[in-house]
Amino acid sequence: MSIEPVYLLIPLAGIAAAVFLVAVGLRRRR
Amino acid sequence: METDPLVRDYLGRLEAAAWMLPGDRRRELGEEVHEHIDAALAAAGRQDEVAVRNVLERLGRPEEIIAAEVGPGGPPNPTQAPDPADPARRSMGGVEIIALLLLTIGAIFLPLIGPLIGLVFVWSSSYWTRNQKLVATVIVAVLLLITIAGLAVGSGSAAQPQTTRSM
Numbered sequence: 001m002s003i004e005p006v007y008l009l010i011p012l013a014g015i016a017a018a019v020f021l022v023a024v025g026l027r028r029r030r
Numbered sequence: 031m032e033t034d035p036l037v038r039d040y041l042g043r044l045e046a047a048a049w050m051l052p053g054d055r056r057r058e059l060g061e062e063v064h065e066h067i068d069a070a071l072a073a074a075g076r077q078d079e080v081a082v083r084n085v086l087e088r089l090g091r092p093e094e095i096i097a098a099e100v101g102p103g104g105p106p107n108p109t110q111a112p113d114p115a116d117p118a119r120r121s122m123g124g125v126e127i128i129a130l131l132l133l134t135i136g137a138i139f140l141p142l143i144g145p146l147i148g149l150v151f152v153w154s155s156s157y158w159t160r161n162q163k164l165v166a167t168v169i170v171a172v173l174l175l176i177t178i179a180g181l182a183v184g185s186g187s188a189a190q191p192q193t194t195r196s197m
Contacts, residue, residue: 007141009180013173014137014145017166018130021152024162025122028054 036082037067044092050100059099061159063089125155133170145170 033041041060048056070085071077089095122130129151136144149170152163 007177009173009177010141010145011134011137013170013177014133014148016173017145017149017152017169018133020169021126021130021133021158021162021166025126025157028058 033064034077034079034082036079036086037064040067040086040089040092044095047092047096048099051096058159059095061161063095065160122157123155125151126157129155133166142174145174 041064044063045056045060048059051059066089067082067085070088071081074081074085129148132140132144132148132151136148138144140147149167152158152166158166
C-alpha cells in the first residue's frame with residue numbers, strides 16, 4: 001500500500017506551524 | 031505589504047528610545063506599536079503619506095510612549111523577579127500544550143480537523159502575539175490548500191478517460 005505524497009502535507013502543515021510557535025516561544029524566553 | 035519609510039523611521043526611533051527596556055519587552059512593544067499603526071491605517075482606508083503622518087502624530091513621539099511604558103519610577107529593575115502574569119514571561123500552559131499536540135499528533139490522527147482545532151487553541155492563547163498566530167495560521171492554511179489542490183488535480187486526472195492505447 002502506498003500513500004499519496006500529497007497526504008503527507010496534512011501532518012506537515014500542523015508540524016510546521018507547531019515548530020514555528022515553539023521557536024518563537026523559546027526565542028522570547030531567552 | 032512593505033513598511034512605509036516613515037513608519038520604519040518611527041519604529042527605529044522607538045527602539046532607540048527603548049534602550050533601557052529588556053530586549054523581549056522592547057521587541058514586543060515595537061510589534062504592538064506596529065500592529066497599532068497597521069490597524070489605524072486600515073481604519074483610515076488609505077496608506078498615503080498624509081494618512082501615515084496623521085497616525086504617527088496621534089500616537090505621539092516615541093520618547094513619550096517609552097516614558098509612559100517606563101512610568102515615573104524609572105526603568106524596571108532587571109534583577110526583580112519576573113511577573114508570572116506577564117504573558118512574555120510565563121511559560122506554556124495547558125492551552126498551549128493542547129494546541130501544539132493538536133497541530134502535530136492531531137494532524138496525523140485527525141487529518142484536517144486536528145490542525146484546525148489546534149489553531150483555535152492557538153488563537154485562544156495569550157502566549158503568542160497576534161502576528162505569530164497569524165503566521166502559524168498561514169503556514170497551516172497554505173499547506174492544507176496545496177493538499178486540497180493536489181487531491182483535486184489527482185482525482186481530476188484519474189476521472190479523465192484514457193485516450194492513448196497501447197497497440
